[in-house]
Amino acid sequence: MYFLQRLIAVDMRSFFISLLLLSLLTCSPVGAAQESWKSLTAAQQEALAPLAQQWDELTENQQNRLLKTTKRYPHLTHEQKKRFLDRLTVWSKLSPEQREAAREKYRAFKKVPAEKREQVKQMVRQEQERKTQQAASGVPETTK
């Protein structure tokens, strides 16, 4: 019983001191250095080429997340690579809240049954085709 009391006393003290030290560790600016565009590898620069101008202005968090996506860039199909490069600039200009909202929407969309997802994709494809045809014919889009 005495041993148990002693153990609890020691562990509680250690627990509080650990919390204190951990909070100091997590608040410290360790690893807060941003990576400059020049320090990126050729493969990373290729995957993030549209961001060459504004790369150094991105936050460290944004840079890290984008750098992680570049690891899988070489394995993407030609079409996926094109989409990735086309969307990078728009994506990087969104606010963190907008990006988080987009992730939430994407997660929710993935939970929709495959049939309904396909229907939505079909609708979007038709809409894109209509816009492309309209742009090619030179007729301005009418507002409904």
Added chain:
Amino acid sequence: MTIELDPGKVARLLTQGSRQLDAEIVSALAGARQNALKRQALRVPVATLSTGGWTHSLIPHSAQQWLSAVLLVAIFAAAAGYWHHAREQQISELDLAILTDELPIEVFVD
């Protein structure tokens, strides 16, 4: 044949015997007694006049306590690091999926 032991007689014999002990044995016994009392004093919680307030009890005093604190910090740090890494991995995978999905980015962005 059984011998009847009188506690009074035994006590008297022991007292008498202890008076006849060598000075060396008496000194060794006194030393052992002091050591035993020191160990006992460590185990009994004693009310002390602490000027450190409640923070005094939070500061590890012994190597064992420091070791426990460092171990707990290491465990917390490892768990926090693992959780952060897993979350970041999940987010970057989602970002890549959004950036390469067949559906245009506008579908997911307000």
